[in-house]
Amino acid sequence: MRVIQPRDPAFKFVVEAIGDDLVIRNVTATWFSGPGDPSDTGRTASGVSTRDNPKLLGCALPMDGFRFHKTDGSPIPKLPWGTLVRVVNRISGQTESFPLIDLGPSKYATSGAAIDLTATAFTLLGGNTDDGVIQVDVIVPRGVSFLPKPLAVVDHEQGTPKISPAERKRLSWVLRAFDVRAIFRSKRTIAKPAIKSFIESPNCSSRNGTSIDMIVLHCTTAATAGGTINWFLNRKSQVSAHYIVDKNGEIYQMVRDECSAWHAKAMNSRSIGIEHVATATDRLTDAQSQASAHLVCWLAAAYGIPVANVMGHKFAPGNERTTGCPNHLFGDTTAGAVAEWVSTNVANALGSKESRRSCRVVAEPVARKTLQLPGWAKPSTWLARLQSDLLRIHQNVRPLPHSSAAALTALELMTIALEDRRFFYHPGIDVRSIVRETIRALTGRKHGGASTIDMQFVRTATGFRAPTITRKIYEAFLALMIQSRYKKLEILRSYLACAFFGSGLIGADAAAQRIFNKNADRLAIEEASFISAMLAYPRPLHGLPRWELRARRRAAYAVAVFTLRKGRLNGPYEIAPLEGE
Numbered sequence: 031m032r033v034i035q036p037r038d039p040a041f042k043f044v045v046e047a048i049g050d051d052l053v054i055r056n057v058t059a060t061w062f063s064g065p066g067d068p069s070d071t072g073r074t075a076s077g078v079s080t081r082d083n084p085k086l087l088g089c090a091l092p093m094d095g096f097r098f099h100k101t102d103g104s105p106i107p108k109l110p111w112g113t114l115v116r117v118v119n120r121i122s123g124q125t126e127s128f129p130l131i132d133l134g135p136s137k138y139a140t141s142g143a144a145i146d147l148t149a150t151a152f153t154l155l156g157g158n159t160d161d162g163v164i165q166v167d168v169i170v171p172r173g174v175s176f177l178p179k180p181l182a183v184v185d186h187e188q189g190t191p192k193i194s195p196a197e198r199k200r201l202s203w204v205l206r207a208f209d210v211r212a213i214f215r216s217k218r219t220i221a222k223p224a225i226k227s228f229i230e231s232p233n234c235s236s237r238n239g240t241s242i243d244m245i246v247l248h249c250t251t252a253a254t255a256g257g258t259i260n261w262f263l264n265r266k267s268q269v270s271a272h273y274i275v276d277k278n279g280e281i282y283q284m285v286r287d288e289c290s291a292w293h294a295k296a297m298n299s300r301s302i303g304i305e306h307v308a309t310a311t312d313r314l315t316d317a318q319s320q321a322s323a324h325l326v327c328w329l330a331a332a333y334g335i336p337v338a339n340v341m342g343h344k345f346a347p348g349n350e351r352t353t354g355c356p357n358h359l360f361g362d363t364t365a366g367a368v369a370e371w372v373s374t375n376v377a378n379a380l381g382s383k384e385s386r387r388s389c390r391v392v393a394e395p396v397a398r399k400t401l402q403l404p405g406w407a408k409p410s411t412w413l414a415r416l417q418s419d420l421l422r423i424h425q426n427v428r429p430l431p432h433s434s435a436a437a438l439t440a441l442e443l444m445t446i447a448l449e450d451r452r453f454f455y456h457p458g459i460d461v462r463s464i465v466r467e468t469i470r471a472l473t474g475r476k477h478g479g480a481s482t483i484d485m486q487f488v489r490t491a492t493g494f495r496a497p498t499i500t501r502k503i504y505e506a507f508l509a510l511m512i513q514s515r516y517k518k519l520e521i522l523r524s525y526l527a528c529a530f531f532g533s534g535l536i537g538a539d540a541a542a543q544r545i546f547n548k549n550a551d552r553l554a555i556e557e558a559s560f561i562s563a564m565l566a567y568p569r570p571l572h573g574l575p576r577w578e579l580r581a582r583r584r585a586a587y588a589v590a591v592f593t594l595r596k597g598r599l600n601g602p603y604e605i606a607p608l609e610g611e
């Protein structure tokens with residue numbers, strides 16, 4: 031564990047960097063006295079009025095970097111307003127997240143506090159405003175990314191500052207790796223290498239929902255690609271691989287990635303198989319090595335396969351004593367030789383910089399033609415249309431597993447908080463919000479769409495986006511129709527699985543992987559709030575900082591709604607354990 035010590039002894043607390051979280055332990059929290067003090071304007075540094083919003087949820091941390099003498103020297107780096115800070119009551123364990131709205135308390139504060147909370151936030155955490163203080167832990171998820179440069183690094187065990195140049199270099203690399211801008215910066219994508227031809231092998235089966243997390247490297251023990259292709263085309267052989275890399279670097283594909291090829295026994299359903307044309311004594315040719323590395327890089331990036339899971343056939347679990355493959359492809363017939371090839375050819379390539387121009391640009395899927403309801407005189411075509419739309423919806427529904435008791439994930443809760451708070455309590459259309467929005471529209475005030483998650487799912491599944499009243503009514507009708515067919519949770523999950531989160535980001539998993547590099551169901555509250563905010567602000571190709579700001583603001587709003595309405599969002603479902611993993 032590394033401890034980043036305060037530079038000013040007046041700041042008694044220590045800031046620890048644990049993983050990519052910034053953790054401040056055992057600090058005293060007080061509450062804003064803004065509204066009670068006549069000399070205080072009640073306006074925060076982020077421009078929010080605490081007087082006008084007595085119910086405001088928020089917190090303030092003494093941050094360095096504002097050139098404000100009272101907080102300069104604080105070990106907490108300058109964090110953007112709206113950053114979600116997780117605060118844990120040390121006595122009761124109660125945990126809430128609050129957006130950062132102000133700077134303070136100062137190092138001269140007599141309370142010795144290290145965080146200020148708004149009165150509402152303070153009471154929510156179980157604090158009594160009469161006592162004025164509680165002891166808390168403060169966590170800024172992914173906060174390490176905001177550290178400008180490594181401060182003094184202290185060896186935790188010995189407690190003495192000990193920074194070797196190598197250590198400093200290593201740490202600055204870690205810090206750079208967590209650079210927040212890098213998280214949001216368009217991720218490099220590697221183009222799929224050219225496939226000479228796709229010759230589909232009959233020897234393949236469904237992956238049955240298993241996701242790809244392994245690449246198995248083979249050697250054909252045949253002198254030419256042709257022989258292997260014929261062998262894989264032969265039903266009787268009962269073997270296949272996804273790709274064959276020829277000696278000259280040409281790549282053939284024989285099984286689609288989404289299907290399971292028959293090449294590595296029990297590992298088939300989770301892996302991609304790559305054959306290399308070589309006899310049992312041949313090594314990879316240079317062209318072959320290059321082409322194969324490119325293919326592996328692309329596969330690893332496309333499916334999020336850990337580099338450690340790229341292995342030679344006989345080193346794949348369950349295949350140990352069944353084969354000599356990949357023989358001498360990588361020199362020695364050891365797992366170490368394969369790993370070395372992977373680390374020089376794949377790991378380095380994945381870690382290296384690539385020009386921005388090679389970023390893949392994927393736009394939103396083209397909307398289907400505007401909805402044109404057929405003439406009312408012809409009910410048969412009308413019914414056919416309805417039937418085809420219901421089928422489209424059905425194809426997008428993800429049935430709930432019967433076995434496990436369903437619990438709502440953080441992302442599901444946040445989506446409900448932002449998009450449709452009464453989701454579990456209305457039948458697909460929300461009469462209350464329709465009335466509210468209609469009144470707003472009639473009185474010329476700002477009004478929203480009043481569309482429910484059910485309607486958004488129907489819209490996504492059917493692909494109609496025309497902003498017409500007919501479309502809205504038809505959408506509402508479909509949303510009503512699906513209520514009896516599917517469970518509410520099925521509708522919610524199906525919606526998240528197909529929703530648009532930004533360029534090239536279809537579905538919550540894609541979005542969560544891109545932004546936070548984890549699956550959507552593993553997101554913490556703060557991360558989930560950001561992903562759900564992307565439903566309203568899809569990630570654009572350009573103008574990322576402005577987008578991030580807006581999405582961040584909406585994410586903070588989601589957390590506020592969630593905190594204030596806890597227990598009224600989840601309907602009949604349990605809430606999955608939200609903090610930690």
Ligand SMILES: [Zn+2]
Nearest residue numbers: 248249343355
């Ligand atoms: Zn093999």
